[in-house]
Amino acid sequence: MTPAIQVRQVHKRYGSVHALAGVDLEVRQGEFFALLGPNGAGKTTLINTLAGLARADGGSLRVMGHDVVSGYREARRNLGVVPQELVFDPFFSVRETLRIQSGYFGLRRNDAWIDEVMERLDLTSRAGFNMRALSGGMKRRVLVAQALVHKPPVIVLDEPTAGVDVELRQALWNFVKQLNADGHTIVLTTHYLDEAEMLCQRVAMLKQGRVVALDTTQNLVRSVSGRQVRLRLAPDALPPLLEPIRLGSENGTHLLSLADYPELERVMAALREAGSRVLEMEIVQPDLEDVFVQIMRRE
Amino acid sequence: MDGFRTLLFKELLRFWKVSFQTVLAPLLTALLYLLIFSHVLEEHVQPYPGVSYTAFLIPGLAMMSMLQNSFANSSSSLIQSKITGNIVFMLLPPLSHAEIFLAYALASVVRGATVGIGVIAVTAGFIELPVKFPLWVLAFALFGSAILGSLGIIAGIWAEKFDQLAAFQNFIIMPLTFLSGVFYSIHSLPPFWQALSHVNPFFYMIDGFRYGFFGASDVAPHLSLAIVGGSFLALSFLTLWLLGTGYKLRQ
Numbered sequence: 025m026t027p028a029i030q031v032r033q034v035h036k037r038y039g040s041v042h043a044l045a046g047v048d049l050e051v052r053q054g055e056f057f058a059l060l061g062p063n064g065a066g067k068t069t070l071i072n073t074l075a076g077l078a079r080a081d082g083g084s085l086r087v088m089g090h091d092v093v094s095g096y097r098e099a100r101r102n103l104g105v106v107p108q109e110l111v112f113d114p115f116f117s118v119r120e121t122l123r124i125q126s127g128y129f130g131l132r133r134n135d136a137w138i139d140e141v142m143e144r145l146d147l148t149s150r151a152g153f154n155m156r157a158l159s160g161g162m163k164r165r166v167l168v169a170q171a172l173v174h175k176p177p178v179i180v181l182d183e184p185t186a187g188v189d190v191e192l193r194q195a196l197w198n199f200v201k202q203l204n205a206d207g208h209t210i211v212l213t214t215h216y217l218d219e220a221e222m223l224c225q226r227v228a229m230l231k232q233g234r235v236v237a238l239d240t241t242q243n244l245v246r247s248v249s250g251r252q253v254r255l256r257l258a259p260d261a262l263p264p265l266l267e268p269i270r271l272g273s274e275n276g277t278h279l280l281s282l283a284d285y286p287e288l289e290r291v292m293a294a295l296r297e298a299g300s301r302v303l304e305m306e307i308v309q310p311d312l313e314d315v316f317v318q319i320m321r322r323e
Numbered sequence: 324m325d326g327f328r329t330l331l332f333k334e335l336l337r338f339w340k341v342s343f344q345t346v347l348a349p350l351l352t353a354l355l356y357l358l359i360f361s362h363v364l365e366e367h368v369q370p371y372p373g374v375s376y377t378a379f380l381i382p383g384l385a386m387m388s389m390l391q392n393s394f395a396n397s398s399s400s401l402i403q404s405k406i407t408g409n410i411v412f413m414l415l416p417p418l419s420h421a422e423i424f425l426a427y428a429l430a431s432v433v434r435g436a437t438v439g440i441g442v443i444a445v446t447a448g449f450i451e452l453p454v455k456f457p458l459w460v461l462a463f464a465l466f467g468s469a470i471l472g473s474l475g476i477i478a479g480i481w482a483e484k485f486d487q488l489a490a491f492q493n494f495i496i497m498p499l500t501f502l503s504g505v506f507y508s509i510h511s512l513p514p515f516w517q518a519l520s521h522v523n524p525f526f527y528m529i530d531g532f533r534y535g536f537f538g539a540s541d542v543a544p545h546l547s548l549a550i551v552g553g554s555f556l557a558l559s560f561l562t563l564w565l566l567g568t569g570y571k572l573r574q
């Protein structure tokens with residue numbers, strides 16, 4: 025099957041800044057994909073080159089098999105982008121904004137779909153409002169709606185939840201999950217790594233214009249070295265043999281670091297030998313944030 | 324062509340929603356010029372035999388208003404979109420350079436024509452204006468506004484701030500319009516200024532436009548049409564090429 029997004033050896037320079045330094049990436053159709061990285065890593069630049077807002081200096085990008093330069097019409101028809109900046113046209117109402125956006129894609133009788141998108145994003149009551157009169161959260165929803173007017177199979181959201189309240193964030197993710205369930209490919213960037221971990225099947229991490237990690241969320245989390253185990257013992261004291269791996273103790277529980285799972289057996293053996301009984305045990309899983317921190321530190 | 328129609332519609336809606344500033348204000352300005360200049364000069368100047376100064380002035384003012392408003396339409400729309408960032412809404416869809424060019428240029432022509440027709444319609448109540456060759460009037464109105472619409476696109480793409488656009492307007496567009504013979508026949512100028520006027524393309528727009536009304540002009544109307552039409556073609560290609568390179572629009 026044609027990949028939803030295919031990025032090959034893409035370079036982009038802004039003066040002396042090498043914003044994209046040979047990016048290779050493939051997103052399969054139907055995936056929920058996260059593009060992560062610290063500020064300035066090149067996420068927005070990558071999205072811009074994909075959307076034709078910026079031109080790559082080298083390499084190629086395809087959306088649903090269409091080259092974004094030579095086949096720009098088809099590529100753009102297949103792509104919906106929610107930009108990072110909260111932009112709007114102050115001359116128009118919400119409905120006018122969506123109708124105009126739809127018309128740009130050649131869809132002139134699209135009111136049924138526009139109504140549905142507004143309904144699902146809770147915008148219906150604001151349809152006649154001028155864009156200027158909307159709160160930031162509402163403007164964000166209109167941006168999402170604008171990206172969807174042409175029902176693109178591939179949807180890219182650039183930090184859609186930055187500066188957005190919890191309620192809208194929840195609503196937005198539910199909506200995006202629904203879109204994914206309906207078959208849309210979703211690519212998002214976010215600083216909330218817990219969200220990315222919860223939503224996305226695969227993750228690419230960017231640093232200084234390079235992909236430094238690309239795998240399933242599960243594999244990435246598994247790959248991180250250093251799990252932890254939390255123990256409550258009777259008697260309370262930790263056997264001296266385990267002191268070297270102790271990370272801390274509080275309220276009668278001890279936190280130990282494990283290099284890997286087999287080390288747990290050695291911990292249990294040491295406890296048995298010392299005559300300690302395990303009252304409670306909890307294995308603390310690393311999360312995507314740990315992976316992120318570790319990878320960014322390593323590279 | 325549906326994307327083009329929508330962009331045209333959006334551009335028309337944009338200026339129509341603020342028609343107080345975009346149509347009525349320039350109309351008022353033109354009428355004030357007419358009032359003052361015709362009052363002061365009517366007795367002293369007769370540019371062509373049998374044509375009063377006020378009658379002579381009206382087509383010039385109409386054309387000047389058309390040119391200025393055509394320029395203002397595309398340039399202000401583009402710079403506003405660039406500065407607020409909403410230009411992405413036009414850059415993300417599959418619109419071609421030609422569609423973008425045609426929509427902005429045509430919207431400029433419509434705004435220019437609306438103001439131009441307004442000037443002539445309002446003054447028609449005060450003075451009888453002959454229209455000897457309506458097709459010439461139409462041709463020069465169309466080419467003139469299209470040229471300024473294209474210049475507005477170029478300026479809007481090039482400028483990054485409002486004051487850069489204002490500089491373009493104040494140092495290029497305004498001098499060229501004021502020194503084009505709106506208020507006088509260039510035959511009344513000293514030879515040096517006459518010669519200089521002949522390298523100003525705006526002069527040919529006004530002179531040719533006026534020919535359509537009075538059947539009299541400073542230079543042959545065919546020459547004016549050739550120069551104006553040629554300028555339009557050259558500017559169209561330049562604008563299309565600029566849009567094609569993505570200069571200052573697609574980084």
Ligand SMILES: Nc1ncnc2c1ncn2[C@@H]1O[C@H](COP(=O)(O)OP(=O)(O)O)[C@@H](O)[C@H]1O
Nearest residue numbers: 038041043062063064065066067068069070574
């Ligand atoms: N238009 C631009 N002009 C100059 N430099 C830019 C431009 N856009 C991005 N950059 C630079 O490119 C790098 C990547 O930026 P960006 O893609 O916005 O990162 P991210 O979205 O991951 O935070 C940064 O160093 C940024 O300063």
Ligand SMILES: [Mg+2]
Nearest residue numbers: 067068069108
């Ligand atoms: Mg960014």
